[in-house]
Amino acid sequence: MTNESNDHRARSAPGTDGVDAERLLSRIVDGEATDAERAEFERLASESPELSEELAAAERAHGFLAGAVAAELDALASIGPAGGVAGGGIGTGVGSGGRFAEADEEARSGLRRRIGLVGAWGGWAVAAALLLGMFLPFGEGAVGGGEEAAAVQSAGFGFGSIDDAMRVYMQRGVESGRVVEPEPRLVLIEARPEADGMVEVRYMRQIIERALVDDVYELAPDDGGVLVPVRLDVRPRRSVAM
Amino acid sequence: MGVWRVVLDCQGDEVRSLVVAAGGGDGEALRELWRLRRGLVGAVVLAHLPRGVEAEDVVQEVAALFVRGVGSIRDPGAFDPWIRRVAVNAARDAGRAARRSSGLVAGLTAGLALNGSVSGSSVGGAWAGSAAEAEEGRRLLELARELPEDYREPLLLRCVRGLSYRAIAHAMELPETTVETRIVRARRMLRTLAIERAGTQEVRP
CATH class of the missing domain: 1.10.10 (Arc Repressor Mutant, subunit A)
Structure with missing residues (x-):
């Protein structure tokens, strides 16, 4: 006993x-x-x-x-899912043929919610992203330039600064269809005051990309709470009768 | 003080219905289910939170896994043990990840170590008692984190309003008598710790 x-x-x-x-x-x-x-x-x-x-x-x-x-x-109360994202396949509810654009958007939105969960959170992350977005617009922040620019140039890339390099990446990414959203989201991780009155911010840059793959898997807990790869139920597009 | 009502005993049917609806893609059910169980999740995460890891990060991960996995639950009545296991695993995984990437994580969670608090999160706004009482509560919580895991978790779960021995036993998949015994022992160990640390100051958890 x-x-x-x-x-x-x-x-x-x-x-x-x-x-x-x-x-x-x-x-x-x-x-x-x-x-x-x-x-x-x-x-x-x-x-x-x-x-x-x-x-x-x-x-x-x-x-x-x-x-x-x-x-x-x-x-911790503000943390949690904000949208209805569980169950059902991506694209469920899409109507008959000829609505590719709508289906595309729904599928993109569904993938965003189901895989990345970007924007699926209520609370500090989203609020911080909005705030940072206001004060640190892409390409115009304090990051980049100076020593960084010199380092990038010396590396042989030929860009004026890291911001220039990022701008080129975004532009070409959008043109090729790889980058879905041209405006990256910035999520604040930490803000720390510096002695000179400036504030050092550490943030995560989120860029939505698009790729064509054979299958999509995500890690999800099984009945035992253990993470296992689970194939996403992605409904294929309907063909349009000609 | 914010309210974390997790009255599992009388919410069994409601939770089962919500699990079924959330698994079928009902967003409202998903949010309501999370609202009802976030106290359970938070307390489990606090009980298993490794040093140097933010509770917010782990709870976010649990919420993401909850969204992904709720549709795969075959027995809606087993939701509480399931979400508890998810929370325990997420906390342990976070601890392993933190140990692997010591540099960056240590930097991002510097406030935790400096503050000496459990999760590094703000605790001032919600505490309705005096500053001294709040400080005493934080001190006891710090000491509780030193208890063996088997005793720490039921003790902290019992601090969540509405979580009865029966509800804790259901979530932890243990006999109710075992949960009760562990809580009694946890209090005894906590009292001993508090007396040891406080010297002659008598504290009775």
Whole structure:
């Protein structure tokens, strides 16, 4: 028999040892005690008055701990899925032939939601992205130029700066169809004040690209909660009758 | 103080219905299911959060896996054990990833170590008690993180409003009596730790 079982067995004989009183006290703190158990505790407390003080202290400590946990959980409250993205295949609901553009957009949107989950979050990430986007527009931020430009040029790429290189990449990417959205999203990771009054920001640049592949898999938890590759149910486009 | 109501005992049927609907692509059901269970997820993540990892990052990962995986759940009644396992695995994976990429991650989570808080997130706004009480709560939470995992998790889950022994036992796939015993022992260990750290100051978790 395990020690845990032994602890439990001790509860069957109230008042016979400290373990039982401790368990009763814990059940009262947790609001799990029955009326009979409360009466039993009161009987024990009448024999040992320090038990009432212990109960008060235990309830107070539990309140402190629960308050700290609640505060931590409140800080996480904004995180979660914002859209209906589970189940069903990408493109479900697309009408009959001739609506390729619409289907394309829906499929793109679905892929974005199901794979990247870009924009699927309520909370700090999206808010930070919007804020950064306002103050650090692509190609005009403090990043790039100076030493970076020299480094890029010396590497033989022939671009004036990293921003120039990025601009060329985006332009060619859009022309070739590889880059889907010409405006990358910037997600704030960390902002740290510098001694000279500037603020160093670390951010993630998100660029939506497009590629043609045979199959699409994503990692999803199985029944055991273990991540396994799962083939995405991507419905093929309907052909248009000529 | 924000409210994290996770009343699993009386929400069983509602959760089962939501799991079925969310798995079928109902976005509203998906969001409602997450709302009902985010307290459970958050507490499990806090209980298994490795040092140097942000709770926000792990919860985001759990939410993403929840979205991807809810459609594959065959038994809607087993949602709570499933989402708990997902949360535990995500926290452990985050710990492994953090150890692999020590440089960047250490930089991004510098605030965690400096603040000495559990997740590095703000805790001031939601705490309705005095500053001293809030500080005492944070100190106890720090100590609770030093408890063995088997005892830490049920203790922290019990701190989530509405999570009964029965609900915790269901999520952790343990007998209710085992959960109760672990909570009693966790409190005993926490009390010992608190007394050791505080010297002569008496604290009774």
